[in-house]
Amino acid sequence: MLQSQHNQTVRGDLADKAVANKTKKNLSWAQLAEGTGLSEAFVTAALLGQHPLPADIAEKVGKQLDFDADDILNLQTIPVRGSLGGAVPTDPTIYRFYEMIQVYGTTLKALVHEKLGDGIISAINFKLSVEKIDDPDGGHRAVITLNGKYLPTKPY
Secondary structure (H helix, E strand, O other): OOOOOOOOOOHHHHHHHHHHHHOOOOOOEEEEEEEEOOOOOHHHHOOOOOOOOOOOHHHHHHHHHOOOOOOOOOHHHHHHOOOOOOOOOOOOHHHHHHHHHHHHHHHHHHHHHHHHHHHEEEEEEEEEEEEEOOOOOEEEEEEEEEEEEEEEOOOO
């Protein structure tokens, strides 16, 4: 039976353990996701406490991370989502995403509504990918794709 968490403590502690064991074993997120049939982004988010994993995948990934049976069971629970508190993020990478939304949030909203109508972009029926490409001016660029299902507002 699928179980649900009532606070972020258990999955937060498990995320800490996942990162610690991933580091000790020198594993990448891609290596952990390999062979699961799920995306690197989804498995990463699950291990960071944002999604439940199906039992077989929790078992596979949990074994790679030397998790015990309770940890593997907790990977399958529905978490209390949202890893950031209400304050402005202080981590520089996360802050840049916050900054992007501060600068482009109203633009994204206007364009989504103009092209799709009144509604939202789902973060549940959602796909995320991060790609590294060469910058013609030197260095690299990050291509981040946020692919969420559009859900129209329905009058009632």
